[in-house]
Amino acid sequence: MISFRKIVDVCRAFGIEGDPVHYKTFTDGHINSTFLVVFSNKGEETKYLVQNINTVVFKDPDALMQNVVNVTHYLRKRIREAGGDPERETLHFRKTTDGALCLHDGGCCWRIYAFIDHSYTYDLIEDSAIFRSAGESFGRFQRLLANYPIDSLYETIPDFHDTPKRLQALKDAAAADSINRASAVQNEIAFALARESDAGVALQLLNAGKVPLRVTHNDTKLNNILFDETTKQGLCVIDLDTIMPGLSLYDFGDAIRFGAKTAKEDEADLSKVSLSLELFEAYTDGYLSACAEALTKAEVDHLAFSAKLMTYECGVRFLTDYLCGDTYFKIDYPDHNLVRARNQFKLVSEIERMLPEMEAIVQRIYQEKTA
Numbered sequence: 001m002i003s004f005r006k007i008v009d010v011c012r013a014f015g016i017e018g019d020p021v022h023y024k025t026f027t028d029g030h031i032n033s034t035f036l037v038v039f040s041n042k043g044e045e046t047k048y049l050v051q052n053i054n055t056v057v058f059k060d061p062d063a064l065m066q067n068v069v070n071v072t073h074y075l076r077k078r079i080r081e082a083g084g085d086p087e088r089e090t091l092h093f094r095k096t097t098d099g100a101l102c103l104h105d106g107g108c109c110w111r112i113y114a115f116i117d118h119s120y121t122y123d124l125i126e127d128s129a130i131f132r133s134a135g136e137s138f139g140r141f142q143r144l145l146a147n148y149p150i151d152s153l154y155e156t157i158p159d160f161h162d163t164p165k166r167l168q169a170l171k172d173a174a175a176a177d178s179i180n181r182a183s184a185v186q187n188e189i190a191f192a193l194a195r196e197s198d199a200g201v202a203l204q205l206l207n208a209g210k211v212p213l214r215v216t217h218n219d220t221k222l223n224n225i226l227f228d229e230t231t232k233q234g235l236c237v238i239d240l241d242t243i244m245p246g247l248s249l250y251d252f253g254d255a256i257r258f259g260a261k262t263a264k265e266d267e268a269d270l271s272k273v274s275l276s277l278e279l280f281e282a283y284t285d286g287y288l289s290a291c292a293e294a295l296t297k298a299e300v301d302h303l304a305f306s307a308k309l310m311t312y313e314c315g316v317r318f319l320t321d322y323l324c325g326d327t328y329f330k331i332d333y334p335d336h337n338l339v340r341a342r343n344q345f346k347l348v349s350e351i352e353r354m355l356p357e358m359e360a361i362v363q364r365i366y367q368e369k370t371a
């Protein structure tokens with residue numbers, strides 16, 4: 001349990017003045033510990049988000065913070081040039097009193113950034129308009145960073161979306177069969193291996209020069225967008241810890257995998273698992289309204305496929321972890337990862353069935369946005 005006194009001490013190390021009023025702990029974060037802290041200074045209250053970075057997951061927090069600060073600095077410049085409000089439309093991090101991007105303290109690593117008031121997040125998609133706005137937000141994020149010097153980014157989690165390596169890890173886990181689970185999941189293993197040719201498609205496009213390396217978010221969930229209380233529209237993309245070089249297909253595909261599905265990721269009743277074409281169309285419309293002209297033809301042509309690829313990769317990762325004894329993903333019961341894998345593979349099958357219609361939706365919307 002981290003005390004209020006400790007958090008105040010951290011704030012002082014970042015040069016925050018005034019009297020601490022109160023704080024609260026955010027419980028919706030899965031990796032970092034996050035606190036909202038309020039200070040009063042000369043009668044005015046200011047809010048800050050204080051985070052303890054998980055250095056088990058992020059082994060080089062200094063490189064992570066260099067990525068985040070450089071990208072948000074670039075975004076502020078682009079937003080300002082476009083007549084926007086950089087204080088609300090991107091994150092703003094504080095430096096410590098000695099100019100560091102984060103505070104190393106007794107094995108902990110801390111950072112602080114300004115709280116963006118009068119904003120909120122969604123955990124669930126309540127209607128297609130919300131998902132469209134999410135697509136527009138991530139599309140705008142992609143467009144604003146289209147010319148970012150990609151070579152300056154660190155790869156904070158190497159090979160994060162290298163699907164062929166993820167599949168090889170599954171093969172290795174099945175061969176080792178360290179806890180004697182492989183015999184019971186031969187159908188699931190066969191499903192993954194039957195789609196091996198799909199695993200390398202995105203990287204083949206990259207190696208052929210048909211799609212470029214871009215700044216990718218790599219966690220394009222709905223709750224990683226702040227919405228403005230007044231306009232009710234997407235305001236700011238947050239949770240930038242996994243920003244690194246990647247493909248636009250990764251971010252688009254994972255957003256669809258997470259947001260356009262008809263059931264939770266661990267729904268065991270596979271009859272409930274499918275893809276909502278309404279939500280897919282809404283997100284695609286928002287995304288392409290913001291960044292259609294920044295994408296290559298190959299990127300556009302593979303947007304629908306990317307939903308299958310990212311769903312497939314996720315299913316492979318769940319199945320691999322199940323075979324290895326559930327060492328990576330948190331589980332609530334013994335077969336939790338197996339249920340997740342079956343869920344994702346059912347969604348892959350549904351996307352395969354719908355793929356021609358999804359591709360037609362993408363092409364129609366793209367033509368509308370670029371006409």
